[in-house]
Amino acid sequence: MLHFDGAWRFDTPGPIAGGVVSGFEELIRKIVAQGDRQSLLEHFKRHFAGAAGAPYHSSSSASWAESDLRDLMRRVSDNAPLFIEAFYNACEELRARTPQIALPDVARRQHAGRSHNRD
Numbered sequence: 001m002l003h004f005d006g007a008w009r010f011d012t013p014g015p016i017a018g019g020v021v022s023g024f025e026e027l028i029r030k031i032v033a034q035g036d037r038q039s040l041l042e043h044f045k046r047h048f049a050g051a052a053g054a055p056y057h058s059s060s061s062a063s064w065a066e067s068d069l070r071d072l073m074r075r076v077s078d079n080a081p082l083f084i085e086a087f088y089n090a091c092e093e094l095r096a097r098t099p100q101i102a103l104p105d106v107a108r109r110q111h112a113g114r115s116h117n118r119d
Helices: 018-032 037-052 062-076 080-097 106-118
Strands: none
Touching: 018 037, 018 062, 018 080, 037 062, 037 080, 062 080
16 A cells, blocks of 8 residues: 555645546456456456545456546546555555566666656
8 A cells, every 4th residue: 555645635735747647448448458467457457446436346357347447547647646546555465366477666767767857
């Protein structure tokens, strides 16, 4: 679990940048390509629904699951810490439950961010 000011759950310190949401969508597409697409999309949907304070409902197909996830991600993007927490928790739970799926880890993301910023 990530640690941040608990007040941010109720009063956002700010949104996540628009381009960042697309980057997370691409990461999720790479993750779900490694297994049952709909099941993995539903996994991420549960976490983003929780962050949005919305009820979770399963989708009837993978394409609907992807669309529903995208909507939830956009909704949560108004609160950057909750957005990041939803993605992080989804990855960590998936890592523990399904170790054969390759997932980005915190060290890799930090390293990738530093090397990207030098360019």
